[in-house]
Amino acid sequence: MTNSEAPLGHCYSDAGLLKQALTHRSAGRPNNERLEFLGDALLNLLVAEFIYECFPKASEGEMTRLRAALVSGAALAQLAREFDLGEHVLLGPGELKSGGFRRDSILADTVEALIAAIYLDAGWEACRSHVRNIFAERITSAQNMGTKDPKTSLQELLQANGLPLPEYELISTSGDDHSKTFEVSCAVESLAMRDSGSGTSRRAAEQSAAVLLLEPVRNMIAMRKKDRKS
Incomplete structure (x- = not known):
């Protein structure tokens, strides 16, 4: 993947940052662990803000459950599959052999790392815009089903x-x-x-x-x- 390509809809000006976001720790350093930490915090905040705006009558508990469902490991892994991120993740030989590019945890971590990379590459507003674009359809589906938990x-x-x-x-x-x-x-x-x-x-x-x-x-x-x- 080159810096002209756009994982999660963002064209990166810093190709090194993109590569780091796609590098699993099994492939050595620099890897995406630190970016994953930052991306997790950004996603929770930005999705929470989106939910707060879209569900003005929802209780704290309802908003908490909805956010947990939207940013869960399984949900982020599904998002990664929709963007075909698995084939671009850089893995060490062991993870590659065991099919790590299909594993939910690795895919979800990659999404979080890419969100952080967007923030570092282009700033807060660009990151916020991309998160909203990515989650817009999911939020709409949640509105259609109400704010009850998924189960x-x-x-x-x-x-x-x-x-x-x-x-x-x-x-x-x-x-x-x-x-x-x-x-x-x-x-x-x-x-x-x-x-x-x-x-x-x-x-x-x-x-x-x-x-x-x-x-x-x-x-x-x-x-x-x-x-x-x-």
Whole structure:
């Protein structure tokens, strides 16, 4: 990827900054760990501001749950896949061999690092503008479903259409006791749909998985209704 290309919609003037943002720690130094730290803080602030503006009647708890869903590891990894970032991440031999370019945690960290790189490359307003562009459709979807948490929204969507409730299953846990990561699958068997999410608790991982299925399930139900009418 050259500096003329635009991951997350930004053309970088500093090619070295872009390369650093795409370099995983397994590939040596300089890598994107410090950028990831800054990008995480920027994303939380900018997405919180966006939610605050878009949901003037939402409570603190509702806004907190929505922000957590939008910037969860699974949600950011999905965003990375939409931008095909995995093929551009620079990995060490071990991570490359084990398929690290597909791993949610690495993809999510790369998104955070790129957000920080945009900020350092072009300043606050450019970073804010790009974050809003990236999350606009997601915020719109959240407005359409209300400010309920993703698990509740998915459950109510299925119930309203006479379909069985989703099933959640713990796939794995990793990390030290004080910093565990949980991966959970969410399955809507009646629609043959399944996805997985990760989080720092089982509940957070379930929310991450649910948010990834909400729109696909909504679209599938709408498609079925349309087919029955035709």
